[in-house]
Amino acid sequence: MRKVASVLMMAGNIQGAAGSIFGRCVVPRKLVRSTPACGFRISEKLSAIPLLRSSLLPQRTLSPKLFHTASLSYLSASDDLAVGEPDKLYSLVEVECRGHDTAVLRSYLTFVSSAASHLNVSLEEILWPKKHIHRWTLLKSVHIHKHHRVQYEVRTHFLIMKFARLTGSTTDTFLEYIQRNLPEGVAMKVTKHELHRLPEHVKPSSEVIV
Amino acid sequence: MLKLGGVTPRLYSQVLRLAASCNIHTTLSTFSELKAEENEEFRTLELRSKKFVRQPARVMKSHNVVPPRYKRQKVDQDWGNVWPAARTFHPASVPLPVRQGYPASGQVTPDKWGNAELMKIPNFLHLTPPVIKRQCEALKKFCTPWPSGIETAAEQEKYFPVMVSKSTYLHSSPTLRDQKARIVTLRVSLKSLDLDDHGRDKLLRLVKNRHDPTTDCLTIVADRCPLSQQNYDYCFYLLTVLYNESMKTEPWEHEKEVADRERYIWEGSPSQAALQAIIDSNEDSTPEEVIEEYKKVVIDLHNEGEDEPTLSRYRDSVMKLVGLA
Numbered sequence: 001m002r003k004v005a006s007v008l009m010m011a012g013n014i015q016g017a018a019g020s021i022f023g024r025c026v027v028p029r030k031l032v033r034s035t036p037a038c039g040f041r042i043s044e045k046l047s048a049i050p051l052l053r054s055s056l057l058p059q060r061t062l063s064p065k066l067f068h069t070a071s072l073s074y075l076s077a078s079d080d081l082a083v084g085e086p087d088k089l090y091s092l093v094e095v096e097c098r099g100h101d102t103a104v105l106r107s108y109l110t111f112v113s114s115a116a117s118h119l120n121v122s123l124e125e126i127l128w129p130k131k132h133i134h135r136w137t138l139l140k141s142v143h144i145h146k147h148h149r150v151q152y153e154v155r156t157h158f159l160i161m162k163f164a165r166l167t168g169s170t171t172d173t174f175l176e177y178i179q180r181n182l183p184e185g186v187a188m189k190v191t192k193h194e195l196h197r198l199p200e201h202v203k204p205s206s207e208v209i210v
Numbered sequence: 211m212l213k214l215g216g217v218t219p220r221l222y223s224q225v226l227r228l229a230a231s232c233n234i235h236t237t238l239s240t241f242s243e244l245k246a247e248e249n250e251e252f253r254t255l256e257l258r259s260k261k262f263v264r265q266p267a268r269v270m271k272s273h274n275v276v277p278p279r280y281k282r283q284k285v286d287q288d289w290g291n292v293w294p295a296a297r298t299f300h301p302a303s304v305p306l307p308v309r310q311g312y313p314a315s316g317q318v319t320p321d322k323w324g325n326a327e328l329m330k331i332p333n334f335l336h337l338t339p340p341v342i343k344r345q346c347e348a349l350k351k352f353c354t355p356w357p358s359g360i361e362t363a364a365e366q367e368k369y370f371p372v373m374v375s376k377s378t379y380l381h382s383s384p385t386l387r388d389q390k391a392r393i394v395t396l397r398v399s400l401k402s403l404d405l406d407d408h409g410r411d412k413l414l415r416l417v418k419n420r421h422d423p424t425t426d427c428l429t430i431v432a433d434r435c436p437l438s439q440q441n442y443d444y445c446f447y448l449l450t451v452l453y454n455e456s457m458k459t460e461p462w463e464h465e466k467e468v469a470d471r472e473r474y475i476w477e478g479s480p481s482q483a484a485l486q487a488i489i490d491s492n493e494d495s496t497p498e499e500v501i502e503e504y505k506k507v508v509i510d511l512h513n514e515g516e517d518e519p520t521l522s523r524y525r526d527s528v529m530k531l532v533g534l535a
Binding site for chain 1: 296336369
């Protein structure tokens with residue numbers, strides 16, 4: 001995530017004022033918005049990969065991480081960056097947004113689906129669960145007047161977006177982009193379903209290909 | 211006409227001017243008389259005090275008001291440079307004639323100038339399609355493609371039998387942390403594990419309701435540690451321990467009796483001995499499929515219980531065995 005932000009800042013400097021990506025008003029907000037508990041593993045992995053510093057030449061490109069598979073070959077040995085650990089694989093990433101305004105959620109969905117199509121992320125399903133209304137009644141007056149009350153309600157609308165078949169790098173990039181542009185008053189819950197091999201001392205059956 | 215012993219009016223006026231320049235007090239009346247004498251006008255008699263003379267109104271400095279920004283914007287400008295990041299709605303910068311709000315009676319919908327409703331709501335002016343496209347182009351180099359060969363769920367399970375699920379939360383609150391983010395769920399299908407009958411039976415006894423018989427999946431949820439990394443390690447530790455324990459056979463397991471079995475087993479049962487006696491006593495060799503059918507029907511009767519279909523199948527099978535069907 002630090003890597004993403006630093007390269008974007010650099011790209012902004014390279015391209016100059018005209019036609020720059022974020023313009024001059026980019027504000028580096030907090031890089032880790034998700035809780036440190038779950039970001040722990042991600043930041044641990046990132047520290048293993050050298051960060052792009054401003055001293056490097058702009059022509060040098062970042063190479064993506066390796067990924068699990070039998071069919072793809074590894075990167076060439078001429079790559080300067082150290083060969084990192086394999087990329088994670090997420091069979092499903094569910095993003096649930098909650099807000100008080102459906103119009104805001106709809107606009108956000110337009111943005112997310114557009115970003116997903118540009119980054120070749122498959123948006124499989126969009127769900128709009130039923131809204132939840134929390135109502136409660138209070139006494140209108142500070143003292144006595146029990147027959148005069150006032151009622152409040154809070155409406156929460158839900159939006160669930162399901163993305164399938166994402167690698168770890170793509171997930172980190174896509175989610176950070178989406179979360180940086182999350183509108184005010186909207187909360188997000190991201191559930192990632194990661195694919196793993198069996199641990200060392202558990203023998204796989206004949207159905208599993210190692 | 212006042213005359214001061216040979217002093218002419220002209221000399222007198224000079225004296226007065228001198229007196230004025232030297233800040234010497236002179237009587238107004240004398241001066242007005244002098245003035246009147248000079249101009250030969252009628253003197254005004256003022257009985258009341260003079261009214262308050264209204265001063266001219268203060269002239270406000272007219273600032274050079276710059277016209278609103280949208281008037282200087284070109285039609286083919288790059289909107290991404292005008293609105294680069296999320297910002298409260300600013301009517302002078304947005305060239306659109308938007309209106310928002312409930313109109314007062316007899317009025318039209320309020321326009322954008324000084325419109326609190328427009329300023330309150332989040333706008334997406336910083337995320338127009340060309341800007342999204344440009345930003346995604348810049349982000350593409352950090353993305354990796356999905357490897358080929360694991361598109362479907364079946365293939366994914368073949369190569370990666372274990373699925374680990376974690377949730378992260380993003381919301382505005384006094385604290386960054388959400389305790390629910392430490393929960394880690396591990397799912398594995400038992401057909402991916404190399405288990406024999408005894409091992410499977412033992413594992414199911416150990417995990418109890420964490421196993422779903424319809425999908426044949428084992429689900430382990432860990433939330434006892436404060437960090438998700440620790441819960442993740444604990445999940446894998448549990449899986450390893452469960453597998454190894456179920457593959458072991460303790461000496462006391464041999465004390466298991468027929469009554470302890472959770473399923474009816476044909477081999478070594480009295481039904482098998484009885485069938486064998488019938489086959490031996492039968493002169494004609496009974497066909498194999500009749501024996502197999504009888505075996506299957508008796509197993510079903512014990513495992514699935516006695517109801518109409520099982521009983522009718524048992525009856526048919528016995529008839530075939532005896533030779534009456």
